[in-house]
Amino acid sequence: KQEVTQIPAALSVPEGENLVLNCSFTDSAIYNLQWFRQDPGKGLTSLLLIQSSQREQTSGRLNASLDKSSGRSTLYIAASQPGDSATYLCAVRVKPSNTGKLIFGQGTTLQVKP
Amino acid sequence: DVKVTQSSRYLVKRTGEKVFLECVQDMDHENMFWYRQDPGLGLRLIYFSYDVKMKEKGDIPEGYSVSREKKERFSLILESASTNQTSMYLCASSLTQGTNEKLFFGSGTQLSVL
Numbered sequence: 001k002q003e004v005t006q007i008p009a010a011l012s013v014p015e016g017e018n019l020v021l022n023c024s025f026t027d028s029a030i031y032n033l034q035w036f037r038q039d040p041g042k043g044l045t046s047l048l049l050i051q052s053s054q055r056e057q058t059s060g061r062l063n064a065s066l067d068k069s070s071g072r073s074t075l076y077i078a079a080s081q082p083g084d085s086a087t088y089l090c091a092v093r094v095k096p097s098n099t100g101k102l103i104f105g106q107g108t109t110l111q112v113k114p
Numbered sequence: 115d116v117k118v119t120q121s122s123r124y125l126v127k128r129t130g131e132k133v134f135l136e137c138v139q140d141m142d143h144e145n146m147f148w149y150r151q152d153p154g155l156g157l158r159l160i161y162f163s164y165d166v167k168m169k170e171k172g173d174i175p176e177g178y179s180v181s182r183e184k185k186e187r188f189s190l191i192l193e194s195a196s197t198n199q200t201s202m203y204l205c206a207s208s209l210t211q212g213t214n215e216k217l218f219f220g221s222g223t224q225l226s227v228l
Contacts, residue, residue, distance in 0.1 A: 031213050031215075032213045032214070032215065034216065034217060036219075041202075041222070041224065042221055042222060043118075043120075043204055043219040043220050043221040043222045044204065044206075044219040045219070046216055046217065046218060046219075049214065049216050051213040051214055052213050053213065089157075091217075093215065101147070101159050101162065101172065102159075102217060104156050104157045105156070106154075106156045107156070
């Protein structure tokens with residue numbers, strides 16, 4: 001059974017720091033991995049999607065990497081800003097949508113202090 | 115951009131009431147999902163649908179039903195609301211695109227059952 005773990009559960013950093021959020025999964029046979037951002041009381045916003053054949057994806061100050069063999073993904077945030085404060089969730093897909101579902105981690109809550 | 119719209123942002127209902135949560139997406143996605151999110155439990159899949167009039171149970175379907183009469187609309191029904199169904203409900207949709215399939219979420223409905 002696929003399980004997704006995110007460590008740490010919470011992180012507080014001063015503005016300007018570069019930081020890494022971690023996501024690990026137990027079964028390397030994944031279809032893709034998606035990183036989301038969630039602001040308090042709101043829905044999820046997709047940040048990056050890495051296909052199983054890819055090693056990394058970049059969007060602005062965000063870079064996500066994928067190492068299937070070790071069951072790990074990282075989300076790198078460069079030059080963090082207070083506006084980056086949110087909960088970040090990773091999710092893996094093990095099958096196509098019409099046969100399966102995304103499996104989510106519990107999330108890492110990030111606070112960036114001015 | 116894909117837009118997934120949930121009809122209510124906040125909802126307060128009484129125990130035993132029949133509750134309808136509506137979700138509409140505007141990008142002709144064939145796959146639609148209902149999740150609930152609770153502190154400490156993360157996101158859990160209630161039901162999903164990969165075509166009109168098709169539905170599949172997720173991890174926690176008990177006490178819920180769904181309806182998909184039109185491709186753009188996916189409704190979640192609480193037949194007789196109970197206090198343990200107080201939660202944040204999130205609707206999502208996706209287009210089947212192989213390993214590039216991305217999930218898009220609505221803003222969520224915070225339901226309180228008194």
